[in-house]
Amino acid sequence: MRKIEIEGSKIYVGESYQNITKYLPDAQIIMISDMNVYTHYKHFIDKYDNIIIPTGEKSKNWSTVALIVEELLKLKADRNTFLVGMGGGVVTDITGFVASVFMRGVRFGFIASSLLAQVDASLGGKNGINFHTFKNMIGVFNTPEFVICDAELLKTLPKREVQSGFGEIIKHALIKDHELFVYLKENYKLLLELENRTLEFVIWKAIGIKALVVSNDWLEKGERKQLNFGHTLGHAIENNSDYTHGEAVAVGMYWASKWSVEKGILSETDFAEVQHILKLYRLPINFSLDKYILTSYLLKDKKKHGSAIDFVFLKEIGAAQVMSVPMEELVRAIERL
Ligand SMILES: NC(=O)c1ccc[n+]([C@@H]2O[C@H](COP(=O)([O-])OP(=O)(O)OC[C@H]3O[C@@H](n4cnc5c(N)ncnc54)[C@H](O)[C@@H]3O)[C@@H](O)[C@H]2O)c1
Structure with missing residues (x-):
């Protein structure tokens, strides 16, 4: 233990x-x-x-x-x-x-x-x-x-819920831990089969990442915001579809990574890695949701301040960057989805 x-x-x-x-x-x-x-x-x-x-x-x-x-x-x-x-x-x-x-x-x-x-x-x-x-x-x-x-x-957890959990573990690796990312890639079969020792190790690593971030920034004034990677779009999808939390976050991470490439923050190679790992864990990267519903939902997001929103971009596998973006820019990016 x-x-x-x-x-x-x-x-x-x-x-x-x-x-x-x-x-x-x-x-x-x-x-x-x-x-x-x-x-x-x-x-x-x-x-x-x-x-x-x-x-x-x-x-x-x-x-x-x-x-x-x-x-x-x-x-x-x-x-x-x-x-x-x-x-x-x-x-x-x-x-x-x-x-x-x-x-x-x-x-x-x-x-x-x-x-x-x-x-x-x-x-x-x-x-x-x-x-x-x-x-x-x-x-x-x-x-x-x-x-x-x-x-x-x-x-006893349904398979789909297991995959959903891996959505958040992948998030932790993407924003903070390149080594964990590699481990998740190399051991995906054992992990999806719930092999006890491998799984406990990964649970332990993921908790360690969250513990560190939360202790550095309890009230989410800075670093903790990175934990919201994939969640801006993810929450909008989760509450307007039948996607599980992890599935919705997976789509959100895919989209946030794609936007990071567009903005010149993330390399195409790392973006391909993001797509690859989501596929290994059978997580979705697509969704069909009315853009009007999506936009009106985002306009009420908790991370919004005034006419801007704190959005988490990916810099590389293992590092994220929070930037304040005008809501208008977010809405335009969504329209290009
Ligand atoms: N507070 C936070 O920091 C935080 C962070 C991430 C997510 N969340 C919230 O967590 C929720 C999603 O959590 P979740 O994915 O665990 O959803 P959930 O609680 O709905 O559980 C998923 C499904 O698995 C079933 N289940 C749970 N344990 C089981 C077991 N051992 N055996 C069989 N069935 C089992 C549940 O009955 C449910 O049907 C969302 O509401 C999300 O907003 C909160």
Whole structure:
């Protein structure tokens, strides 16, 4: 087992979720999970008081927050109650949000059960919900006391969700770590087969990258913005299509890299490498979405400030660059898509 700390949050990679009792306080424990995860891990979740929410991105909203709060009250939760979110990014985001606002805040931890949650969503303290079609429009910065990342849990994860998780791992490599990029290329077969040792190593590396970036820039004033590589377009696609988070980010990274070449920031050779790795992990690079919907969505992006937006370009494999671009330029670039 490996341990890493991000802003007071302890991340355990390779720890069994069944060992959670080691990390729980002597208090009422309430587990929050979704229907899918509950179906697979009922035997474990039923050991605790639990609240099961509907599955999927569409449930990351106010009505689910209200449903959870009602259930917490029925379960007589109080300020000493400890919440555990067991699930993918939807469950960890909403659990972290509810824990931060219920009775002005209760303690919480996560069992991250999707690859995407293990390498990204459960880490770094962002907990948010969507509002109408706008991604993560309402949220807080707050860290869980622990995150358990057990690769065994990924054996029940649908293949498409595994690929989605690799979308974020590839992002981490592209913006920060050339060596990890090479490792991902060389070991893609083992990784897609979920070979335990290789996978745990990559999860560990990806967490390390996020930990470093987040610790350098907790409130996203500078370096942390690089983690949004592929997310400007990615979020617009995710909330207006049935693409998973990682698939939408893959299209966003492809497009941001293509734009980086157009602007003379990235070489054609490195752009070919980006396309190659997305193909190896069977991630999409295309989408069909009405440009009007896309543009109107982007005009409300959180990264917008005044008439400009912070956009993450790729400089080379392993290095990104954030630049403020006028919204007009972004809209024109989208029209050329
Ligand atoms: N807070 C952050 O910093 C951050 C970062 C990246 C992404 N996110 C958010 O994370 C969300 C995406 O996360 P996700 O891809 O994990 O989505 P998700 O939570 O919807 O999980 C994907 C699917 O896998 C299922 N699942 C999860 N674990 C499983 C398991 N072990 N076995 C079987 N099925 C399992 C879920 O029920 C769901 O159907 C998005 O809402 C995104 O905005 C947040």
